[in-house]
Amino acid sequence: AQKITQTQPGMFVQEKEAVTLDCTYDTSDPSYGLFWYKQPSSGEMIFLIYQGSYDQQNATEGRYSLNFQKARKSANLVISASQLGDSAMYFCAMREASGGKLIFGQGTELSVKP
């Protein structure tokens, strides 16, 4: 069954340092997509980065990169050079090509310290 797990309810990071947010998933579909979203205190859901299951390279978008380890079924988000504005909830999500359902993990609350 399709499943997404984020095991870190909360994380702290010092400004300008890098941080890794963990995400593991489970699926029997060979074709799927993995997503990360940011939700600041304002409540909007902001799409950050996408990784397709057949993509050979890890996805990168500016300061965000996705450490995709297919055999381990993990899709960790790495934020480099953290900024105060990165303080937010971060959600990992997965969509199977066959089913189409988009499911989310429990989220990780990131706090960036000055």
Add this chain to the structure above:
Amino acid sequence: DVKVTQSSRYLVKRTGEKVFLECVQDMDHENMFWYRQDPGLGLRLIYFSYDVKMKEKGDIPEGYSVSREKKERFSLILESASTNQTSMYLCASSYKLGQGDDTEAFFGQGTRLTVV
């Protein structure tokens, strides 16, 4: 700009009332989703629709139903609202995976529903 619009930002309803939450998207997306968000539980999928009049149950469909009569509109219905349905409700839409230039889901601003 892609837009997903939810009909209300805040809603207060009484126990037992029938409640309609409306969601409209303007990107001709096939997929539409309804989630509820509760602290510590993340976003939980209530229902999903992949085409007009087509729907699939998510992880927590009990107490909810949905309607999709037109491609751009997806309604969530609480048949008889209860206090445990007090939550933030988020609607989203997307292309089917592998179609279109955009693969991500776009979200509405959310509806904070309080059932008293």
